[in-house]
Amino acid sequence: MAEPTEVYTSAHVLEYPYSRSVGPVIGAFLTGLREGKIVGIRGENGRVIVPPTEYDPETGAETSGFVDVGPGGVIETWAWVEHPRDDAPRSTPFAWALVRLDGADTALLHVVDAASKDEVTTGARVTAHFLDEGERQGRIQDLCCFQLEETS
Amino acid sequence: MSTAPQPKQGTRPVAIVSFAQAPTQRRIEQANEVELLMPVIGEVYAQANMTKDDVDFVCSGSTDYLIGGPFSFVTALDAVGVWPPKRESHVEMDAAWALYESWVQLQEGDLDVALIYGFGKSSLGDLQRILALQLDPYTMAPLWPDQVSLAALQAQAMIDKGLATEEDFAGVASRSRRDAMNNPNAQVANDLDVATLLKEEYIASPLRRHCVPPLSDGAAAMILVAGDRAFDVVDRPAWITGIDHRIEAHAFGVRDLATSPSTTKAAHIAGVGEGDVDVAEIHAPFAHQEILLASALGLSSTTALNPSGGPLAANPLMAGGLIRFGEAANRIMDGTASRAVAHATSGPILQQNLVAVLEAAS
């Protein structure tokens, strides 16, 4: 029997059409996005957690009391991507950032649109920009991006 | 006559007596996971002069998401020989946690020998998309952030707080890959100075290519023995005298990314600071994370960090953390170290951390 040197490979796609129930807390956040606003929730000692969680991540205490935050905020940290991946939120250069919205005590992960890396700094003020009302569906992408306040 | 050191956690002393790994490669095309594992399992047994009949408990670490098929880890048992039926378990995590589960099992008292193995082929799929699925499915995963961008957020936070510079990151990369030239199992080994590395483009600022681990296919295996029987297997078993695992919040925005409180806490409970540390093998896939973790572990500048080259030289997912334990154990077993620290991480940007202290018997 001849030793085959060929090892077969096969393209394989794994695909799931997940449809998730979000519950009242994430639901409130997504509903807020659909309305063009960002919603947080009060945790232990009244600190405002964004995105809202059902429990305080540090103490485990139940959270309650939704709070509108933003639309302005501060960049807590960032990373400039000059060559975005195909599945990135942008096809042109952009920054990922953790943004702490005004009124919030924790930061939200999202995109900062800027013309170049030089414009983005930790501590810079940004403003949330949403998709047009008709395009908003109640998901994180309703929040289109953050823009630097000097240029927005 | 040596006596096994008493551990800080649990009641039975447990030691690493054998460790083996496959040479890590970018793409192991000829072999599937079982064929990749078989020689590694064979070697780990041979070194210990043991067979599958000596093993009481088998535990593996892998993730079906790398191969794209459910229960793929069950197929890997073909490499192990679980007949007559054995007590067996699996963690959908790095095999360092399979070691932790095995350590817990051995504490029960009725099992004495555990075989641990981990494997992963990152070459089969799009690793960044796969790892994005470990993120919050409602608010983060739909944006498909990749691991390099997320790690970059952490690196930037370190720079902003004055904890490190891009030059420091390059220093870690330069040293690691140079050390890897002495490691036949390493995938990326070269001798490039910091100035050369700093000329590279950013992938996601402030991380350049040299700050990022390679994509790797690989596998590793290990044998643990409880009690004095370990001395029958090797002259200098690597005794686990402390071990602990802590986890931080899932959301990045509630964490201080420039520090690792879970690592600091686990290190304290495991007793890292209670003696000199000759060698530390740190599971820091990104260059800045070695600086962060060495600080979180409370290590002094006299500790040799990742003499194996670390994850920057070879990063087979699901085996990389176990390899840190194995490399640290090898330093004890070959006599170059008396006290070592092994660290493994899991989850996005160092969310969970496992720390252990390994010691030679006095």
Place this chain on the structure above:
Amino acid sequence: MSDALEIQEPVTMLSTPIRLNYDFTAGVAQSRSLRGYAEGRFVGQRCPVCKKVYVPSRGSCPVDAVPTKEEVVLPNTATVTTFCVVNVPFAGQSIEIPYITASILLDGADITFMGLIQGIPADEVRMGLRVEAVWVPKEELGPTLASVKYFQPTGEPDREISTFREHL
């Protein structure tokens, strides 16, 4: 503080489809079996320790954990060790129900694999039934078990269950 939600119903569901592309690698041993199918034959491997023949080939004996390098070509004839009558329709189904899937023990093999039974009414299929593989036309053969269309009765006398009990 605001927790007032507007006139629209609050969001209760989120659609998060995922799609991941992979390059599945069969590995050396399974590729031998796949090449076998492309050549119109069943290829297995024998364990050097327990001497059992595994088909399709996997590269290792799951009992002894040693590489299985010795290649064995198996005939087209086999025994049905057990079977199932499928009555439940499912999405993407191409075979008319009811149909029979069976555990096929090729002559000379020590483990079974799943195969489709045709050429016999569903209520006449039985344990011990002797069958043979019907392959697709030569030009359609490929490195896939789909090269085997189905198994059909040979007409030989049934095998006694006692002769294959250990394979159940």
